[in-house]
Amino acid sequence: MTILKVAGLVKRFGGVVGMNGVDYAFPQGAISAIIGPNGSGKTTFFNLVSGIYTPDEGNIELEGKSIVKLKPDRIARLGIARTFQNIRLFGKMTVLENVLCGMHLQLKAGLFGTLLHLPFVKREEAGAALEAYRLLEYVGLAEFLNEQADSLPYGAQRRLEIARAMASKPKVLLLDEPAAGMNPRETLELIELIKRIQKETSLTILLIEHDMRLVMGLAERIMVLDYGTKIAEGTPDEIRANPKVIEAYLGKSAVAKG
Amino acid sequence: MMDKLITGLQGSKYAQAALLALFVALTCAWVFLMDKSVVAFLLLLSSLLLLHYTSFPTKIKWAVGGVMLLLVVPFATSGGASHEAYMEVATQCGIFIAMALGLNVVVGFAGLLDLGFVAFFAVGAYTYAIFSTPQATEFMSGGWLPLTGSYFWLFIFIGGFIASLFGILLGLPVLRVKGDYLAIVTLGFGEITRIIFNNLDKPVNITNGALGISSIQAPNLFGYHFTFPHQFYFIVIAILALVILCVKRLEHSRLGRSWKAIRDNEIAAQSSGIPLIRTKLTAFAVGASFSGMMGVVFAAKQTFVDPTSFTYLESITILVMVLLGGMGSVPGVILGACVITLLNLQVLTEITLWLNQLTMQGIIKVPHALSPSKMQRFIFGAVLILFAIFRPNGLIAARNRKVDEGRLRAANAPVSAKLRDPSGHGEGGSS
Ligand SMILES: Nc1ncnc2c1ncn2[C@@H]1O[C@H](COP(=O)(O)OP(=O)(O)OP(=O)(O)O)[C@@H](O)[C@H]1O
Ligand SMILES: [Mg+2]
Numbered sequence: 001m002t003i004l005k006v007a008g009l010v011k012r013f014g015g016v017v018g019m020n021g022v023d024y025a026f027p028q029g030a031i032s033a034i035i036g037p038n039g040s041g042k043t044t045f046f047n048l049v050s051g052i053y054t055p056d057e058g059n060i061e062l063e064g065k066s067i068v069k070l071k072p073d074r075i076a077r078l079g080i081a082r083t084f085q086n087i088r089l090f091g092k093m094t095v096l097e098n099v100l101c102g103m104h105l106q107l108k109a110g111l112f113g114t115l116l117h118l119p120f121v122k123r124e125e126a127g128a129a130l131e132a133y134r135l136l137e138y139v140g141l142a143e144f145l146n147e148q149a150d151s152l153p154y155g156a157q158r159r160l161e162i163a164r165a166m167a168s169k170p171k172v173l174l175l176d177e178p179a180a181g182m183n184p185r186e187t188l189e190l191i192e193l194i195k196r197i198q199k200e201t202s203l204t205i206l207l208i209e210h211d212m213r214l215v216m217g218l219a220e221r222i223m224v225l226d227y228g229t230k231i232a233e234g235t236p237d238e239i240r241a242n243p244k245v246i247e248a249y250l251g252k253s254a255v256a257k258g
Numbered sequence: 259m260m261d262k263l264i265t266g267l268q269g270s271k272y273a274q275a276a277l278l279a280l281f282v283a284l285t286c287a288w289v290f291l292m293d294k295s296v297v298a299f300l301l302l303l304s305s306l307l308l309l310h311y312t313s314f315p316t317k318i319k320w321a322v323g324g325v326m327l328l329l330v331v332p333f334a335t336s337g338g339a340s341h342e343a344y345m346e347v348a349t350q351c352g353i354f355i356a357m358a359l360g361l362n363v364v365v366g367f368a369g370l371l372d373l374g375f376v377a378f379f380a381v382g383a384y385t386y387a388i389f390s391t392p393q394a395t396e397f398m399s400g401g402w403l404p405l406t407g408s409y410f411w412l413f414i415f416i417g418g419f420i421a422s423l424f425g426i427l428l429g430l431p432v433l434r435v436k437g438d439y440l441a442i443v444t445l446g447f448g449e450i451t452r453i454i455f456n457n458l459d460k461p462v463n464i465t466n467g468a469l470g471i472s473s474i475q476a477p478n479l480f481g482y483h484f485t486f487p488h489q490f491y492f493i494v495i496a497i498l499a500l501v502i503l504c505v506k507r508l509e510h511s512r513l514g515r516s517w518k519a520i521r522d523n524e525i526a527a528q529s530s531g532i533p534l535i536r537t538k539l540t541a542f543a544v545g546a547s548f549s550g551m552m553g554v555v556f557a558a559k560q561t562f563v564d565p566t567s568f569t570y571l572e573s574i575t576i577l578v579m580v581l582l583g584g585m586g587s588v589p590g591v592i593l594g595a596c597v598i599t600l601l602n603l604q605v606l607t608e609i610t611l612w613l614n615q616l617t618m619q620g621i622i623k624v625p626h627a628l629s630p631s632k633m634q635r636f637i638f639g640a641v642l643i644l645f646a647i648f649r650p651n652g653l654i655a656a657r658n659r660k661v662d663e664g665r666l667r668a669a670n671a672p673v674s675a676k677l678r679d680p681s682g683h684g685e686g687g688s689s
Contacts, residue, residue: 050529051528052525052528052529071528071533071534072525072528072529073528073529073530073531073532073533073534076528076529076530076531077531081529081530082529084525084526088523088525088526089522089523089526090518090519090522090523090526090527091522091523092518092521092522092586092656092658093515093518093519093522093658094658094659094660096661097515097518097658097659100512100515101515101516101519101527101530101532102530104512104515104516104519104530104531104532105530105531107512109511109512109513110513111508111513111540111544114507114508114511114512114513114514115504115507115508117507121511125511125512129661129666130666130669130670133666133667133670134670137670142663142667145661145663145666146658146660146661146663148658164526164530165530167530168530168531
């Protein structure tokens with residue numbers, strides 16, 4: 001079953017075409033990867049899906065309903081959460097508060113409820129802190145809960161982004177290069193974490209990654225982008241054997257030689 | 259030796275209490291006995307700062323602080339002829355603290371640089387001024403006008419409400435721009451507001467233009483009239499308590515976190531489901547309402563308002579309070595507001611007086627143009643530069659709230675550590 005579908009997606013930046021007519025349907029509950037050389041439009045794709053960019057043409061559907069032209073917060077409300085390639089934490093807040101911000105949509109307290117200190121607000125806050133703590137435990141950051149987010153080591157910041165994204169209880173989770181800057185041990189831990197998330201929840205995960213070990217180990221389906229166009233799609237084995245993909249990554253000569 | 263003393267003090271609450279009591283007693287006696295001493299008064303007020311640094315539970319600190327402000331300070335200053343002068347200074351401090359706390363919501367929490375903040379103060383002041391004088395009858399008819407001073411209490415909230423509406427109206431166009439542009443646009447809107455008040459005497463006379471509105475009704479509580487600073491002092495303390503309570507509740511709430519999230523990273527905040535414009539507008543509205551409430555008090559206290567009280571220099575002054583005290587830090591901003599107000603009202607004027615005396619005695623000759631009270635802007639500038647270099651987080655830097663990890667872990671223990679279905683759709687998946 002398809003949960004997220006894009007059709008004829010085009011995004012231009014002045015003269016540069018960031019996304020040039022991409023069609024794809026992401027199956028529900030699976031891990032799909034998006035790969036491609038640098039500047040091929042992977043992050044642009046996530047920005048379009050999460051509403052940070054508005055497509056110039058084409059359509060994006062979540063569970064059959066178009067989400068084109070919606071603001072990012074509306075799209076988050078509909079169930080798409082994401083992490084960022086260039087980490088975007090709430091740097092001056094604590095690790096726990098970052099996750100609490102991720103829970104924004106789960107919580108109800110408004111201005112007047114807060115000012116009047118209504119009992120439901122107190123209960124909600126206590127419950128939220130506990131749930132945020134569990135999420136931190138889940139990604140292995142519980143010991144850092146009171147640290148300021150921008151003081152964390154790099155790998156931990158990436159995991160915190162995942163925890164924050166999961167806090168909104170999304171249907172679709174977009175991970176943009178979650179292993180970037182991680183050492184091999186951290187990468188292995190990350191693979192375990194993503195596998196565990198997928199096994200224990202019905203979450204659909206879209207993953208951008210350059211680390212092929214990670215991609216091949218995790219993804220059920222892969223979409224390959226080059227210059228903003230989809231040049232291939234299939235299972236990891238199909239992608240590995242696809243000459244177009246090898247060409248995009250290594251250049252024409254490599255294919256000729258091979 | 260000194261270190262030992264300090265660590266000893268940190269360990270013992272009794273020693274802290276004794277020292278604080280001694281300090282308060284001494285400064286009180288000094289303020290009480292001297293006719294007028296700026297130094298003594300400053301020291302008396304700084305005992306509140308000492309209180310802030312003691313290690314008593316928060317509730318005790320608030321209680322002691324309340325007693326200090328409601329009983330000790332008014333009593334200590336009542337000794338001499340300068341009672342009203344002291345109380346006037348303290349009242350002004352309170353007014354500026356509330357405004358600085360309001361601006362702190364906008365600048366410190368939500369990260370929106372607003373250089374026209376005094377506009378909301380003006381809106382509050384004019385709201386009360388217009389309706390508590392015959393001014394209202396210039397453009398409205400009704401036998402109920404002008405309102406008497408007993409409506410003052412209601413107008414504290416009406417003033418706050420109108421100011422927050424104004425904040426939202428202003429925010430709608432202004433919040434489309436960011437960063438430096440926002441600063442410039444708010445600066446412009448602040449000035450426009452003042453100029454509108456200056457010119458709104460025709461075609462319909464609403465604000466009485468540059469002449470201002472005079473004979474504003476004194477607050478009246480069951481026949482008791484508030485006209486002296488020592489009476490307004492208690493009104494200001496009461497509103498201030500309300501403002502601090504609000505800020506404290508908001509600071510670590512869902513809304514407060516949303517403000518800070520937007521400040522730290524707009525895109526990530528939006529992607530977490532935080533609506534940008536609406537959240538920013540709430541910050542504007544909340545900040546403006548504090549300012550508006552104090553505007554009403556200001557109008558009643560001065561019994562006169564005119565546009566010259568609301569220049570952009572006032573906005574800058576409030577901003578300096580926030581920056582000096584520490585953006586996003588409630589105790590810091592309170593301290594910053596006190597320091598700047600006292601500097602303006604007391605220290606600079608005292609130094610000027612003293613220099614004038616010296617000049618008259620012919621000891622030194624200070625040109626009139628160099629008198630310290632005229633160098634306010636220069637001193638603000640210097641303070642800002644020095645702080646930006648040496649103490650970018652302000653006098654009392656903002657601190658994040660730390661949660662008790664042990665409590666969370668204990669609360670968590672009974673439940674299994676396994677995450678239960680974060681997608682919120684029970685069916686499928688967790689096989
Ligand atoms: N906001 C923007 N303005 C102008 N050009 C942009 C913008 N965002 C992306 N681009 C361009 O679009 C193209 C695709 O960029 P994108 O960031 O999507 O690549 P990517 O596949 O994520 O690359 P990488 O692997 O390096 O992260 C690049 O040529 C980039 O310069
Ligand atoms: Mg990218």
